[in-house]
Amino acid sequence: MSNISRKRHIAKTFTWRAVGTLDTVLISWIITGNPLTGMKIGLFEVVTKMVLYYLHERLWLRIRLVESQKRHILKTLSWRAIGTLDTIILSWIITGNPLTGLKIGSVEVITKMILYYLHERTWYNINYGLGSRRSKEERT
Structure with a gap:
């Protein structure tokens, strides 16, 4: 696993966290x-979520x-399962109400599955952090 892929995963971690945090705050x-x-x-x-997301990216690199x-x-x-569990636990702790966490x-x-899918598809078309890339026709 190259240093280049780590840079890509760190960049993806930050962009996803920005989108995800805004969604969480609003909800x-x-x-x-x-x-x-x-x-x-x-x-x-x-x-x-940044720690969990980075670990999730590194695991999927091996799959x-x-x-x-x-x-x-x-x-x-897989990410949504991890992310939702984290949200429920944090929301429960912060509000003191398990029902609020579940809501x-x-x-x-x-919302997050839709946003994450769009984030993945966007990053799939970005070459940042990739040593080589197949042509667009081969990827779709």
Whole structure:
């Protein structure tokens, strides 16, 4: 595993976290009715999710599944399971209410899967951090 792929995964980690945090803050704010609670949940997730996301990227680098939409869908599902569990636990701890944690996590399952899939497809078409790249026709 080259240093180049690590740079790519770090870049993907930061871009995804920006998208994911904004989504979490907005959902948490809407569900709790409190913008400060939304910000707290979002800020705690910045740390936990960046670590989890980076580890998820490194694990998927080892999985030898042909680059395709199927790979992106499987990656989306595996990441969402990890991410939702993290959101539920953090939301429960911050609000003190397990039902609020479940509500926030339930909404995020839908919004985050859509956003993550779009993020993966976007990064699949970006060459940053790749030593060599197959042609676009070979990737689709």
